[in-house]
Amino acid sequence: QTVVTQEPSLTVSPGGTVTLTCASSTGAVTSGSYPNWFQQKPGQAPRSLIYTTNNKHSWTPARFSGSLLGGKAALTLSGVRPEDEADYYCLLYYSNTWVFGGGTKLTVL
Amino acid sequence: QVQLVQSGAEVKKPGTSVKVSCKASGYTFTMSGISWVRQAPGQGLEWMGWISAYNGDTHYAQNFQGRVTVTTDTSTSTAYMELRSLRSDDTAIYYCAKDYDYNVDVWGQGTTVTVSS
Numbered sequence: 001q002t003v004v005t006q007e008p009s010l011t012v013s014p015g016g017t018v019t020l021t022c023a024s025s026t027g028a029v030t031s032g033s034y035p036n037w038f039q040q041k042p043g044q045a046p047r048s049l050i051y052t053t054n055n056k057h058s059w060t061p062a063r064f065s066g067s068l069l070g071g072k073a074a075l076t077l078s079g080v081r082p083e084d085e086a087d088y089y090c091l092l093y094y095s096n097t098w099v100f101g102g103g104t105k106l107t108v109l
Numbered sequence: 110q111v112q113l114v115q116s117g118a119e120v121k122k123p124g125t126s127v128k129v130s131c132k133a134s135g136y137t138f139t140m141s142g143i144s145w146v147r148q149a150p151g152q153g154l155e156w157m158g159w160i161s162a163y164n165g166d167t168h169y170a171q172n173f174q175g176r177v178t179v180t181t182d183t184s185t186s187t188a189y190m191e192l193r194s195l196r197s198d199d200t201a202i203y204y205c206a207k208d209y210d211y212n213v214d215v216w217g218q219g220t221t222v223t224v225s226s
Contacts, residue, residue, distance in 0.1 A: 098144065
């Protein structure tokens with residue numbers, strides 16, 4: 001069973017920069033894993049931020065960016081705002097199936 | 110605008126089945142796929158399965174093989190997810206999401222399914 005691992009929690013100061021990562025139990029994450037990233041706030045449905053590694057939706061704030069970093073998928077938030085406090089999930093593709101990471105709870109403090 | 114609207118909350122008894130609908134609008138339904146995702150209370154997201162609205166091809170997560178079926182009705186631009194042999198640990202919010210070309214972009218509002226005797 002494939003496991004996708006994210007940091008359980010991270011804390012960042014307002015205006016700061018933070019990078020969330022997403023690792024695969026099968027080895028290095030590549031562009032062929034088509035990483036997607038989602039933000040979820042309490043009581044809300046997830047909202048898509050990034051698709052296929054580093055592509056933004058029309059609604060994705062410019063301070064969010066996606067990349068591959070050291071064999072993992074990464075989501076970087078630059079100039080963090082209080083409203084970025086949320087849970088973040090990555091999603092990786094494996095031969096016709098998707099697997100979510102366990103999520104990262106981001107605290108802005 | 111692209112929108113997915115899901116059916117209302119359900120309360121089911123263990124051993125029964127539930128069928129959740131997801132009505133799409135704002136895009137050509139048959140040009141995309143739909144993924145189904147669930148979230149148990151206080152837990153993370155879990156991918157369940159996917160269907161192509163173009164040709165009906167399906168793929169399921171191993172955890173749900175044999176217990177879940179996803180279908181579409183292209184005449185009404187609606188996708189369905191049926192989960193059988195419900196257990197208490199199937200209590201969750203079930204989401205549909207538009208899934209095309211490795212881009213999972215628009216999500217439904219979620220449907221709460223409670224399994225309780």
